[in-house]
Amino acid sequence: MRGKLLDLVLVLGGVVMITPLVWLVVNALSEPIDAFQLPPRWIPRPPTLQNFQQVPDLIPFAQMAWNSLQIAVITTAGALLTSALAAYAFNRLRFPGRDQIFSVLLAALVVPVQLTVVPIFIMMRWLHLVDTTVAIWLPALVNVFGIFFLRQYISSIPRELDEAAIMDGAGHFWILFRVILPLARPGLTALGIFVFEASWNNFFWPYIFLSSPEKMTLPVGLVSLQGAVGGGPAVVLFAAITLVVLPILVLFLIFQRSFIASIASTGLRA
Amino acid sequence: MFISPAILLFVVFVAGPLVAAFALSLFHWDLLSTPEFAGLDYFRQLVTDGATVRAVINTFVFALASVVTHIGIGMLLALGVHRTMTRGTKYFVRTAYFFPFLVSWAAVALIWKYVLDPAFGLANYYLSATTNWLASPTLALPTLIVVDWWHTIGYTFIILLAGLQTVPAQLHEAARVDGANAWWRFWSVTLPVMSPTIFFATVITFIGAFQIFDPMVIMTQGGPDGATRSIVQYTYEKGFQSFEVGYAAALSLVLFVVIMVVTGLQFRLSRRWVHQ
Numbered sequence: 169m170r171g172k173l174l175d176l177v178l179v180l181g182g183v184v185m186i187t188p189l190v191w192l193v194v195n196a197l198s199e200p201i202d203a204f205q206l207p208p209r210w211i212p213r214p215p216t217l218q219n220f221q222q223v224p225d226l227i228p229f230a231q232m233a234w235n236s237l238q239i240a241v242i243t244t245a246g247a248l249l250t251s252a253l254a255a256y257a258f259n260r261l262r263f264p265g266r267d268q269i270f271s272v273l274l275a276a277l278v279v280p281v282q283l284t285v286v287p288i289f290i291m292m293r294w295l296h297l298v299d300t301t302v303a304i305w306l307p308a309l310v311n312v313f314g315i316f317f318l319r320q321y322i323s324s325i326p327r328e329l330d331e332a333a334i335m336d337g338a339g340h341f342w343i344l345f346r347v348i349l350p351l352a353r354p355g356l357t358a359l360g361i362f363v364f365e366a367s368w369n370n371f372f373w374p375y376i377f378l379s380s381p382e383k384m385t386l387p388v389g390l391v392s393l394q395g396a397v398g399g400g401p402a403v404v405l406f407a408a409i410t411l412v413v414l415p416i417l418v419l420f421l422i423f424q425r426s427f428i429a430s431i432a433s434t435g436l437r438a
Numbered sequence: 439m440f441i442s443p444a445i446l447l448f449v450v451f452v453a454g455p456l457v458a459a460f461a462l463s464l465f466h467w468d469l470l471s472t473p474e475f476a477g478l479d480y481f482r483q484l485v486t487d488g489a490t491v492r493a494v495i496n497t498f499v500f501a502l503a504s505v506v507t508h509i510g511i512g513m514l515l516a517l518g519v520h521r522t523m524t525r526g527t528k529y530f531v532r533t534a535y536f537f538p539f540l541v542s543w544a545a546v547a548l549i550w551k552y553v554l555d556p557a558f559g560l561a562n563y564y565l566s567a568t569t570n571w572l573a574s575p576t577l578a579l580p581t582l583i584v585v586d587w588w589h590t591i592g593y594t595f596i597i598l599l600a601g602l603q604t605v606p607a608q609l610h611e612a613a614r615v616d617g618a619n620a621w622w623r624f625w626s627v628t629l630p631v632m633s634p635t636i637f638f639a640t641v642i643t644f645i646g647a648f649q650i651f652d653p654m655v656i657m658t659q660g661g662p663d664g665a666t667r668s669i670v671q672y673t674y675e676k677g678f679q680s681f682e683v684g685y686a687a688a689l690s691l692v693l694f695v696v697i698m699v700v701t702g703l704q705f706r707l708s709r710r711w712v713h714q
Contacts, residue, residue: 171521171522174518174521175523175524175527177518178515178518178519178527178531179527179530179531181515181531181534181535182530182531182533182534182535183534185534185535185537185538185588186534186537187560188538188549188550188553188560188588189537189538189541189549191549191553191560192549204552204558206558206563207563208560208563249443250443250444250447251444253440253441253443253444254440254441254443254444254445256440257440257441258441261440269441269445272453273448276448276452276453276456278645278694278697278698278701279452279456279694280645280648280649280690280693280694280697281649282649282651282670282673282690282693283455283456283459283690283691283693283694284451284452284455284456284459285455285677285690286455286459286462286673286677286683286686286687286690287454287455287458287459287462287687288451288455289677289678290458290462290469290683291455293469306451307447307451309443309447310444310447310448310451310452312448312452315444340440344440365540368542369541369542369543369544370542371542371543371544371651371652371656372651372652372670375655376674376678386542386544387542387543387544387545388544390544390545390548391544391547391548391656394548394551394656402552405548406552409545409548409549412542412545413540413541413542413545416540416541417537417540417541420536420537420540421533424533428536428596431593431596431597431600432596432597432600
């Protein structure tokens with residue numbers, strides 16, 4: 169009996185949690201005159217896509233989506249590659265100063281990006297890279313957490329495997345790409361999901377570096393749309409937000425297992 | 439050779455800027471004219487500028503409230519879901535609490551601006567209130583704490599749930615045989631085994647909360663009258679709106695020191711309660 173009651177409380181809490189998201193989608197699908205009614209109408213009658221059609225009139229949505237995707241893909245691929253190379257070296261190779269260099273990297277885990285943003289902005293301005301997508305992905309190619317995480321992961325892979333490969337005359341690149349990384353796939357996936365998600369959702373960095381609409385990523389574009397709409401059609405803003413949010417939620421439902429595993433293992437937060 | 443790409447990028451985008459931030463904080467500079475040596479002017483100004491003091495207090499209040507509500511309620515949720523539940527219920531609850539974490543802060547802040555709208559928002563309708571949440575000097579910051587909780591509780595919850603699943607059932611069984619009641623089993627078995635997870639979640643939540651920026655910028659612009667301005671937001675205003683680069687650098691150093699000290703303190707205190 170007490171168990172049932174607790175279940176009910178948890179389920180009700182869950183309903184409250186998703187209410188704002190349901191409200192978002194319902195309003196995005198409603199005719200402007202029907203939207204934002206109180207009491208809320210939970211089923212749009214009739215559902216319409218006209219708000220979605222208006223989004224491109226206000227912001228270059230497709231271009232923004234492309235920018236977001238491009239930045240997230242380059243960041244993820246690049247950060248995985250640099251992290252994997254460094255993690256392999258820190259775990260498997262011997263070179264002078266290895267442990268000292270690693271502790272310096274480790275200490276840098278507590279350096280917030282908000283501290284480095286001012287000098288990097290000045291550097292990017294000097295390189296004429298402000299308001300380009302390069303300014304967003306280039307600094308993100310080094311991921312201290314990624315190096316640390318993959319090093320832990322690689323250290324759990326038995327060294328006998330490398331030794332066998334060395335006997336066969338394999339070099340370090342071969343060992344890394346053919347022996348270690350295939351075995352580290354769950355770790356790479358977990359880290360990849362997290363880096364991608366963090367880049368896709370990032371607001372702080374693009375908000376500072378990007379100013380022209382056709383260079384913006386989706387999160388910054390959404391916020392700029394709010395300015396463009398003013399007191400006007402909030403339904404269009406809601407349609408745009410839905411276009412950003414819905415694909416992620418659907419992807420999550422499909423790949424829930426990998427997502428949860430990614431969070432539980434990396435424990436990293438955007 | 440393997441580490442050179444990472445090290446090169448690290449020097450250019452982490453170590454270099456870290457040193458540069460220290461240097462910048464010693465100069466008056468608006469990005470255009472020649473930098474002028476300022477010495478420790480900005481650090482003196484940090485203490486006398488009421489806005490800075492306010493931003494530091496706001497950020498600490500936000501961070502403390504964030505940690506307490508995330509860990510406390512997150513723990514209750516994890517315990518609630520970890521019991522025997524039907525598969526469907528478990529799936530729904532886990533997904534529902536986790537969904538908001540996937541939504542970017544920009545979207546969250548925009549959605550909640552409408553949810554909290556005094557005239558046509560859901561919040562006032564269901565609470566039968568007429569409050570203007572984000573315009574109230576006393577309620578604006580607590581409101582943002584609630585929105586932040588909604589956004590990130592899914593993360594804390596999943597981490598704690600994963601930790602809870604590592605508690606061996608035999609330990610509970612043994613305690614039960616010894617006659618320990620549910621409360622005592624939680625206190626003497628679950629909590630000690632989970633302590634590393636709770637510690638980790640606390641550290642991460644603190645660090646994330648100290649860096650809070652997005653909801654303030656999008657929902658309140660730091661207002662009303664600085665009531666919700668965070669350290670990072672003030673850094674942004676100084677560095678990128680009024681172009682007092684030196685002051686912005688000094689503010690970002692404050693953030694760095696705060697994060698370092700609080701994290702260091704937690705590691706020190708952890709020896710007393712975290713079981714390794």
